[in-house]
Structures are given as structure tokens and as C-alpha cells.
Amino acid sequence: MNIGTAAEQSGLPPKTIRYYEDIGLLRPDRADNGYRDYSMADVHRLRFLQRSRSLGFSVEECRQLLSLYGDKERESADVKAIAEAKLAEINRKLAELAGLRDMLRHLADHCNGDDRPDCPIIDGLAGHGTVQ
Amino acid sequence: MNIGTAAEQSGLPPKTIRYYEDIGLLRPDRADNGYRDYSMADVHRLRFLQRSRSLGFSVEECRQLLSLYGDKERESADVKAIAEAKLAEINRKLAELAGLRDMLRHLADHCNGDDRPDCPIIDGLAGHGTVQ
DNA sequence: ACTTGACCTTCCAGTAACTGGAAACCGTAG
DNA sequence: CTACGGTTTCCAGTTACTGGAAGGTCAAGT
Structure with a gap:
């Protein structure tokens, strides 16, 4: 499939897809006309990249x-170690994201309609939880 | 408090904190010696920035x-509309992050020890779910 | 009083991860 | 065979930092 279709299916702009190829994140085939030719496996990689990048993981x-x-x-133990490390980070992100959601939920539900100078719940926003 | 302390408490490097001031995200006081002087409210803003940036929100x-x-x-209805829009995005991120966690969990638990050419669960990684 | 070392200041340059635009090639539809 | 949309490469610009130099500040030690 051409880059435009891969872009649609992955949610990434063509520019970004070419950039990911430049830095060696994938290696699509080339058709006879020189066009890049993406497989479903390539699209899976791209989707994975779209997701994890949007969740704050670095390239x-x-x-x-x-x-x-x-x-x-790769050694299985090695895979396991890396996976476990990332899992810890993901769990931290999940907790922070849930905190952010609760904060915004509260803002949307309770700070609507009254004009108090500042909502104390929101004033304490991001004031709790683990740092680093 | 000085920038070093604010950095510790927020989890952001001093460089980044100065940068956020440059682009108008906060406006700490200045002490007589010219040093920036951060309040707890400033630290809360910084922590919030640290979190939401690390979760993939743009500046x-x-x-x-x-x-x-x-x-x-700001109008309360306006606040509510923006908060609701961000909530939808946060919920999407939560679902994607949970998916990523499950995938890695599976990888760590089940693909450890055997050397099958590719784990079918992981092979389908990021192959499901909503795009965009 | 003086020095040392950690911390602060500004400024300027460099990096990471895109993003936009030009110029030219490809491919299908009329 | 011409239009026009999609694709190619290349080069420049943007966002969000990040590193380093040159110098001012401060608290501790001698």
C-alpha cells in the first residue's frame, strides 16, 4: 500500500512516516516506480508508534x-526486564492520567455556573501525588 | 524558594522552568538579588506542567x-466545554495506555523462556482499537 | 577578610522530533 | 495528451527543550 493509505490507517502524517523511516524505525518495500510499499506489519508498527508517542514515550x-x-x-530475560521497567512507567502514567481526569471531571461538574474567584479543588490541582 | 528547590519539588530541570517562564507559562517573583522566587502556587503549576507534558499534551x-x-x-460554560473536550482525550489516552500495559504484561508473563520466532499476541500489537 | 564551591543569572548554540514548501516524477481519468 | 492528485527528495523552519560559557551571589570554612 502507498504512503497515503498507510498514513490514514496509522493516524500519522506521511511526513512523519518518512521521518520514522529515515531514523530507522521501519523499512518498507519499494515498488518498481520508486513508491514506498507498506505491509500490514508496517502499519502495525506505525500505529504502535502513533500511540506510544502520543502517550509521552520518546522515539x-x-x-x-x-x-x-x-x-x-534477544534474550528472553532481557525482554522481560525491559518490559517490566516499561510496565512500571506505564502504571505511573495511568495513575497520573486518572488524577488529571478526576481533576477535570470535578472542574467540569462543580465549577460550572458559580463565579467564585477560584475553585479550591482546582487550586490544589497537581498538588498531590508522587513527583518523579 | 529558589529555582533549584522548585526544580526538586516539581520534577522539572531548572532549564525547563526558565523556558516555561520565557514562553509565559508562569511568572515567579524576583528576590532583591535577582534570583527567581517561587511560591507554592508556582510549584503546583510546574508539577501540573511536568505531568501533563509527560502524558503527551502539548505546551x-x-x-x-x-x-x-x-x-x-473566563466564562464558566467556556471552561466546561474545554474541560469536557480534554476529558474525552484523556479517556482515550487511558484506554490506549491500558492496552499498552496489557500487551507488555502479556509479553513479560508469557513470552519469557520460550524462543518461538514471534509471539502472536505481540505480533498483533497495536493492531486493534480506534485510530484517531 | 578571603577564598572556595554550589547555586544563580543571561545569552547563544545545539538537539529531538517533527513540519512546510519547492521542484520534479508518477498515474489515472477525461 | 493534458490535468491533477499522489509521490519522491531535499532543505529550511518550528517546537520544546538542553548544554555550555561567562559572570554575579551566598554560605561555609580558614
Whole structure:
């Protein structure tokens, strides 16, 4: 499939897809006319990249995560260690995201209609929880 | 408090904190010696920035979110609309993050020890769910 | 009083991850 | 065979930091 279709299916702009190829995150075939030719596996990689990038993982972290299932040579224990480390980070992100959601939920539900100078709940926003 | 302390408490490097001031995300006092002087409210803003940036929100989105509770002039209905829009995005992110967690959990639990060429669960990684 | 070292200041340059635009090639529809 | 949309490469610009130099500040030690 052409880059435009891969872009639609992955949610990434063509520019970004070419950039990911430049930095070695994927290696699509080329058709006889020189056009890039994406497989479904490529699209899966791209979707994975779209998601994990939008969730705040760096390109290098994404590269590492992709290597977990792409690299047949890698030691299983190694895979497990990296996966566990990322899991901890993901769980932290989940908790923070849930906190943000609760805060906004409260703002939308309770600070609507009254004009108090500042909503104390929101005033304490991001004031709790683990740092780093 | 000085920038170093604010950095510790917010989890952001001093460089980044100065940068956020440059682009107008906060406006700490200055002590007589010219040093920036951060209040607890400043630290709360910084922590909020640290979190939402690490969760994949852009600086402009963060600015908008901060304005929700900082801008006394803003219409309540306006606040509510913006908060609801961000909530939808946060819920989407939560679902994607949970998916990523399940995938990695599976990888760590089940693909450990055997050397099958590729784990079918992981092979289908990021292959499901809503795009955009 | 003086020095040392950690912390602060500004400024300017560099990096990461895109993003936009030009110029030219490809491919299908009329 | 011409239009026009999609694709190519290349180069420049943007966003969000990040590193480093050159110098001012401050608290501790001698």
C-alpha cells in the first residue's frame, strides 16, 4: 500500500512516516516506480508508534519497545526486564492520567455556573501525588 | 524558594522552568538579588506542567488547561466545554495506555523462556482499537 | 577578610522530533 | 495528451527543550 493509505490507517502524517523511516524505525518495500510499499506489519508498527508517542514515550523508548518483539536474537530475560521497567512507567502514567481526569471531571461538574474567584479543588490541582 | 528547590519539588530541570517562564507559562517573583522566587502556587503549576507534558499534551494544551483555573474572567460554560473536550482525550489516552500495559504484561508473563520466532499476541500489537 | 564551591543569572548554540514548501516524477481519468 | 492528485527528495523552519560559557551571589570554612 502507498504512503497515503498507510498514513490514514496509522493516524500519522506521511511526513512523519518518512521521518520514522529515515531514523530507522521501519523499512518498507519499494515498488518498481520508486513508491514506498507498506505491509500490514508496517502499519502495525506505525500505529504502535502513533500511540506510544502520543502517550509521552520518546522515539528511543519506542524503538526499544518495538525491538522487544521484533528482535528474534534477544534474550528472553532481557525482554522481560525491559518490559517490566516499561510496565512500571506505564502504571505511573495511568495513575497520573486518572488524577488529571478526576481533576477535570470535578472542574467540569462543580465549577460550572458559580463565579467564585477560584475553585479550591482546582487550586490544589497537581498538588498531590508522587513527583518523579 | 529558589529555582533549584522548585526544580526538586516539581520534577522539572531548572532549564525547563526558565523556558516555561520565557514562553509565559508562569511568572515567579524576583528576590532583591535577582534570583527567581517561587511560591507554592508556582510549584503546583510546574508539577501540573511536568505531568501533563509527560502524558503527551502539548505546551499549548497545557497553557489552555492552566488557564481554566487561572483565568477569573473566563466564562464558566467556556471552561466546561474545554474541560469536557480534554476529558474525552484523556479517556482515550487511558484506554490506549491500558492496552499498552496489557500487551507488555502479556509479553513479560508469557513470552519469557520460550524462543518461538514471534509471539502472536505481540505480533498483533497495536493492531486493534480506534485510530484517531 | 578571603577564598572556595554550589547555586544563580543571561545569552547563544545545539538537539529531538517533527513540519512546510519547492521542484520534479508518477498515474489515472477525461 | 493534458490535468491533477499522489509521490519522491531535499532543505529550511518550528517546537520544546538542553548544554555550555561567562559572570554575579551566598554560605561555609580558614
